[in-house]
Amino acid sequence: MLSVHDIDxxxxxxxxxxxxxxxxxxxxxxxxxxxxxxxxxxxxxxxMGLVRVKAGKILLGDTELSALPPHEVPKRGIAYVPQGxxxxxxLSVADNLEIGLMTRGxxxxxxxxxxxxxxxxHARLNQRAGTLSGGEQQMLAMARALCxxxxxxxxxxxxxxLMPSMIARVRETIAExxxxxxxxxxxxxxxxxxxxxxxxxxxxxxxxxxxxxxxEALRTDLDLLHRYVGVGV
Amino acid sequence: MDFGPYLLLASxxxxxxxxxxSLTALGLSLVxxxxxxxxxxxxxxxxxxxxxxxxxxxxxxxxxxLGFALAMVCSPLVVGAxxxxxxxxxxxxxxxxxxxxxVATIGMLYIIQQLALxxxxxxxxxxxxxxxxxxxxxxxxxxxxxxxxVGASITLxxxxxxxxxxxxxxxMLRATQYDGETAQAFGIPIDRVYCGVFAVGAMLAAVAAxxxxxxxxxxxxMGLDPLLLSFIVVIIGGLGSLKGTVVAxxxxxxxxxxxxxxxxxxxxxxxxxxLVAMVLVYRPQGLFGKAVR
Numbered sequence: 001m002l003s004v005h006d007i008d009x010x011x012x013x014x015x016x017x018x019x020x021x022x023x024x025x026x027x028x029x030x031x032x033x034x035x036x037x038x039x040x041x042x043x044x045x046x047x048m049g050l051v052r053v054k055a056g057k058i059l060l061g062d063t064e065l066s067a068l069p070p071h072e073v074p075k076r077g078i079a080y081v082p083q084g085x086x087x088x089x090x091l092s093v094a095d096n097l098e099i100g101l102m103t104r105g106x107x108x109x110x111x112x113x114x115x116x117x118x119x120x121x122h123a124r125l126n127q128r129a130g131t132l133s134g135g136e137q138q139m140l141a142m143a144r145a146l147c148x149x150x151x152x153x154x155x156x157x158x159x160x161x162l163m164p165s166m167i168a169r170v171r172e173t174i175a176e177x178x179x180x181x182x183x184x185x186x187x188x189x190x191x192x193x194x195x196x197x198x199x200x201x202x203x204x205x206x207x208x209x210x211x212x213x214x215x216e217a218l219r220t221d222l223d224l225l226h227r228y229v230g231v232g233v
Numbered sequence: 234m235d236f237g238p239y240l241l242l243a244s245x246x247x248x249x250x251x252x253x254x255s256l257t258a259l260g261l262s263l264v265x266x267x268x269x270x271x272x273x274x275x276x277x278x279x280x281x282x283x284x285x286x287x288x289x290x291x292x293x294x295x296x297x298x299l300g301f302a303l304a305m306v307c308s309p310l311v312v313g314a315x316x317x318x319x320x321x322x323x324x325x326x327x328x329x330x331x332x333x334x335x336v337a338t339i340g341m342l343y344i345i346q347q348l349a350l351x352x353x354x355x356x357x358x359x360x361x362x363x364x365x366x367x368x369x370x371x372x373x374x375x376x377x378x379x380x381x382x383v384g385a386s387i388t389l390x391x392x393x394x395x396x397x398x399x400x401x402x403x404x405m406l407r408a409t410q411y412d413g414e415t416a417q418a419f420g421i422p423i424d425r426v427y428c429g430v431f432a433v434g435a436m437l438a439a440v441a442a443x444x445x446x447x448x449x450x451x452x453x454x455m456g457l458d459p460l461l462l463s464f465i466v467v468i469i470g471g472l473g474s475l476k477g478t479v480v481a482x483x484x485x486x487x488x489x490x491x492x493x494x495x496x497x498x499x500x501x502x503x504x505x506x507x508l509v510a511m512v513l514v515y516r517p518q519g520l521f522g523k524a525v526r
Contacts, residue, residue, distance in 0.1 A: 048418050069424075070417040086415040088408050099408050102401060143420075180389070207361035 001026045002047070002054050002078075007056035007066070009039075009207075018207040019056070022185075024152065029184045031194050031215075033229050034204035040187040041083055044154045044203070047185075048080050049073045049151055052155050054202045062153070074103045075220060078151035082197060083157045083187075089130030093121055093140055096129050098129040100147030114146045117173060135166035142173060153184045159193045167193050191229060203228035237450045240491070247485075247490020248380045252386035253441045255482030258460045258466035259269065259393060259475065260437035266473020267410045270324065270334045275438055278316060278462025281345055282308050282439025283451035284353045292362045298363035299385035301447070309439040314347075316435030318336035320428050329427065330331070342456075349453040357455075362447035382444045394475055406430065410473060462489075465505050469512050471522020482522065484508075 004022040009013060017039050023028050024216055032040045045051040047058055049070035058066040065073055074080070079100075088096050097111055103146065115122050118139040129140055136159060145153060155174070159167045167190070174184060174197045188194040195201075195215055202212040218224055261275045285308040290300030319341055327333040366377030397403040408416040409426045417423055438459070442451075450453070466485055470477025485505050490499035510518060 050414055050418060069422070071420050071422040073421045074418060080418045086412055088415070090411055091404075091407060095407075098401075098404060099416075099419050099421075102404070144474060148419075169458070190435045219457060 001061070003059045004043070004047065005056050005059070007046055007058065008054045009042055009051050011042075011051075012055060014052075016207050017046060020046075020057075020204075020207060022202060022212075024183050024185055025199075026120055027178060027181045027183055028199040029178050029186055031186045031198035031201045031226075032185060032204055032213075033191065033201055035228070035230060036189075038204040039207040040204050041156055042207075044080065044082075044156050044185065044187060047073075047078065047154060065170060065212060066233075072149075074148055077104070077151040078149065078154065079145035079148045079152070080154045081141045081145045082156060082162065085137050087129040087137055087141055087144070090127070091129055092126050093129055093132070094125040095122075096140055096144050097125075097147050100144040103148045106147060107151055108146060110149055114143050117146070117176065118143045124190050134161050135163065135169070138166065138170065142170070146177075150182060153182050155184060156187045156188075157189060158186070159188065159190050171197050191225060234370075236403050238370070239494070241370070242373060242375070242409045243491040244487060244492035245375055245379070245490075246494065247487035248372070248383050249486075251446045251483045251488050252321060252383040254462055254466060255479050256386050256389060256441035256444075257438050258463040258470070258478050258482055259390065260434035260441075261435070261460075261463045262467045262470070262475070262478045263430055264434040264474055265453030265467065267406060268324075268329055269331060269381065270329060270332070270431075271338070272434065273335060273338040273460070274319075274345060274432075275338075275434070275463060276458075277342050277345035277349075277455075278435035278455030279438040279442045279452060279512060280451075281315070281455035281460045282312050282442030283455060284349050284453065285311055285439070285448045286443040287358050287360050287451045288353070290416075291358075297361040301360065301363035301443075304446075305440070307444050308443050310438040312439035313432040313436040317428060317432040320431040324431065325424065325427075339487025346453060353451075353453055355453065357450035357452040359450045360443075360446045376448075378388025382448070383443060386441075387457070389437070390479060393437075397475060401463050462505075465509050467519070468509050469519060474519065474521040474523075477519055509516050 002024040005019060006021050008019065010018040010176055011150055013052055015204040019138055020039065032043065034040050035106065036224065046053055047065065048127065049065065049068060053066040057064055060076055063076055064112045065076065101107065102113055120136060121140055132140060135156055158170050171193065179186060186198065195218065200212055200214050203210045210228060213224065257279055261272060268462065286304035289304040289307050293300035293303060320508055323337050323341065324334055327337055330361060357366045362378040364378060367374040368380060405421045406426060408421055409423050413423045425475050462485060466478060466481040470481030487499045488504060
């Protein structure tokens with residue numbers, strides 16, 4: 001469905017991704033794990049076109065995403081929930097959702113469907129996004145992305161700074177999206193928070209995808225997590 | 234004349250200054266607010282608007298309103314097209330780097346100024362007002378045109394607020410202003426937004442210039458004062474804040490009008506500069522601006 005073919009990406013002169021490759025299958029949750037600075041966030045940004053790909057290519061079906069300007073990528077059905085949420089804090093909850101709806105010309109019925117997943121946002125539509133609690137902001141960030149009705153969802157550390165009950169809520173949402181057929185790439189530091197919903201895990205090190213394994217493999221090979229992330233299950 | 238009517242006259246003059254200033258400053262504020270560019274050439278877009286208004290209106294014989302109306306439509310369009318071209322050819326190539334764009338817009342300032350000197354000449358020239366009605370107060374008569382400038386400015390400011398607050402274009406613009414990268418991730422073409430904002434900013438300055446040119450003559454050096462006053466207004470009001478721009482323009486315009494009439498124009502400028510210094514010390518983000526996170 002989405003395939004990343006040996007891409008190189010740089011921040012100025014610093015190379016962050018080196019021949020990075022990835023294959024996302026339809027309807028799966030693929031978790032990217034790796035230490036800080038391994039290139040996980042850059043990989044998501046490269047898919048979104050926010051970091052220029054200097055070599056290699058990114059394909060969604062037959063469409064070469066890496067050849068498109070950044071604002072065209074979400075119109076192909078790829079939604080992004082950035083690290084730290086990056087909400088438009090000065091805008092209302094309704095306006096943040098409206099920006100998501102505008103991307104692919106979706107209307108009010110889509111917003112209502114999305115809000116069924118996040119009922120807490122219903123009562124806060126006119127509230128400024130920056131005044132929501134951390135958990136509510138994460139819900140809004142996901143809701144805004146889902147307003148695109150995406151086929152592929154990129155989630156960058158969605159559980160960062162959340163309390164356990166909210167982490168469970170995020171996990172439930174990811175599981176629900178998988179049931180609805182949305183393919184997800186999930187970047188996480190908290191291994192325990194995401195493994196229950198992941199289908200496969202890709203280990204990133206020094207800008208390369210070292211290994212992609214089914215999540216079950218982690219149960220038999222505990223050394224994998226130690227080797228690439230430095231923690232146990 | 235007694236003090237009361239004299240104060241009323243000074244206040245009316247101040248209102249006209251505030252009306253023109255708020256339009257000019259709004260253009261500068263929009264460009265900085267959305268693009269984070271300090272457009273030093275903004276005053277030259279104002280000057281160009283005035284010079285073009287003269288060039289367009291003067292050859293039209295007959296009713297002066299006809300020439301003025303044509304100037305009001307064509308001059309901002311030409312200035313907007315020039316701004317669009319400079320955005321594409323200069324600012325975009327510099328990737329909107331703040332320091333580089335300051336130097337580039339200083340260059341644009343001199344190019345536009347020298348082009349005006351070459352083709353328009355060093356003389357100051359007036360455009361005839363579209364009408365010469367007078368509003369008769371008990372103590373004095375006052376130009377109906379000047380009051381219509383205030384009305385036109387209020388209408389345009391309201392229109393701008395409506396576009397920013399109530400339309401999809403306004404939402405895209407505000408999203409770009411708050412976080413350009415995330416805006417792109419939601420399909421907003423920020424290059425096009427930047428292009429449009431730079432052109433609209435210049436067009437607002439040109440509209441202000443067309444409005445003022447029947448009151449104040451067009452001259453190739455006339456861009457400097459509006460540029461300095463606009464900077465004063467946007468610093469006091471808060472860069473990127475429409476409400477701040479209006480409030481600061483009214484304060485600066487009114488005080489300029491009243492202090493100039495009762496004391497001296499120099500004192501008005503000294504006080505405005507002092508006010509800017511105080512704002513920079515005690516509230517650097519401006520009265521209505523948001524502190525940088």
